[in-house]
Amino acid sequence: MSIEFRSVTKRFADETVAVDDFSLLIPSRKTTVLVGSSGCGKTTLLRMINRMVDPSSGVITIDDEDIATVEPVALRRRIGYVMQNSGLLPHRKVVDNVATVPLLNGVPKAEARERALELLDTVGLDRALADRYPSQLSGGQQQRVGVARGLAADPNILLMDEPFGAVDPIVRSELQHELIRLQRELGKTVVFVTHDIDEAFLLGDQVVILEKGAKIAQQGHPREILANPATEFVASFIGADRGKRRLAPVAAAATGDDVLLVDGTGYAAGVISAPGGKLAYSISDKTDQAGDA
Template identity: 70%
Template sequence: MIEFDGISKRFPDGTLAVDNFSLRLPSREITVFVGSSGSGKTTLLRMINRMVEPTSGRILIDDEDVAQLNPVTLRRRIGYVMQNSGLLPHRTVLQNIATVPLLNRVPRAEAVARARELMDTVGLDAAFANRYPAELSGGQQQRVGVARGLAVNPNILLMDEPFGAVDPIVRRELQEELLRLQQELAKTIVFVTHDIDEAFLLGDHVTILARGGQIAQHGTPDEILSNPASEFVADFIGADRGRRALTLRESNGRTLVVDGTGRIAGVLGAETATGPVSVGAGGRDEHLGEITLGTEAAEAPHEVAPAVNDAPTASGVPEVDTPR
């Protein structure tokens, strides 16, 4: 468990990045910090491994105050994945993944064997082992970054907009990969993003941050979507507009779900014998499935199957581009 206890951070230039932030992040689950720039989300993340020191307050990992720990040793037992992968350009893929175990004096052969295993875990072809990061595509580099973050088998994985710089298709792949990994590994993951869709897709818990690290709302995606705590949250998650403001429309004997922009988002599940009743792999897409319906459909008890995933649209409904 990671606990923020009255954390504040004022940078030397006077900006108050985080103001009296307190929150408990449960173990073995994904907590997503989401907010626009200036919300202090990255600052909060970087305080966990002491890349940034709080001005006041404490951060506890399993009841141990991180301020009491040696920052270098602390960082070596926490996985860190960042945007643009942050790979060491002068080390091969294998060397990059084995970096932290080698810093921890794990015998070389063992570290390399473990790195090869991890390449497999994150879906990287073994042929890349001896390539340098510059020879890889953005998505492949990001996979190496994830493998490196997992190399010491840390309990905690910090992810700072790790998929922010890759194209939408690759991002979707990586997100699904992360969810698959998390089912196997069950790490305590703190994930920072400015993308609310990513937050709802990945997070067991989502913390929506306003300026200065103020918690606008914290809860499961379901709780936040069904009951936005404020105007700000409703606006931020776009609950009453665009892709999330769904209404129903009868057409050719079927009930279509139409989003706020007037586009067809999907077909209502119970009405379509051949159509997808639930969409997506794994049980996680329920967050997207339980999108709040507009008032016209509030009484409809059906399960909505939006075509936002790359699942087959057997019902013949045009696929809807997910705005990113």
């Protein structure tokens, strides 16, 4: 289920150009993160994949099928969608929210609910929450329900629009790692939109850094981007220009076999193991899973 943008432009009615001649291949069964400041057109790109927004020109294909030829409602039902603030239906219980899409597809109610309960397990929610209403859940729990709903029809594609933007940092970190675990198990084609570069580096197999008008500043694996920021814009966006990505050991702070690392601004960034107090490294070309990053 690869997705391809071919010279896609979106001009809104007020003549603002949200997306200008954008081309990108989103590989199958990988996580692609679109990252950029607000107003760069990243959400518009995402919403074009399920035809919430139609391009002014250009073609978007899913497995070489032009989606302009697919009926939008049918298209949306086979694409999972998770958004900020969960977007759950406030008048439906958690279990019915998760079962929304299968029910729309005509799956019998009992079967859809049974599957919904299994999905609650999958996203790490207690089944006891099934009969609650969304407003009775915490923000983090609501986002998990949102993810479960996105997965309910077993779509090959999962679109995620800043899904963890509105939860506190601890819960966000939990949810991010939960997503990494899920993605390792499920292998969906995930398109993830965020303005948080650290989130992008954590989750993305392919990270696409966007400037205004959805112009691609750089795309690639997080390691490639970190090692060789293509432009000043990228360097600034990932914090390389402020020394945030340049780590240095602090000799005095070493305890045992660990050495403390600080970034260019002097903030403690982490520790690295250094047996016998000596830093040794080897270069491996083993491909990291995003989950190990």
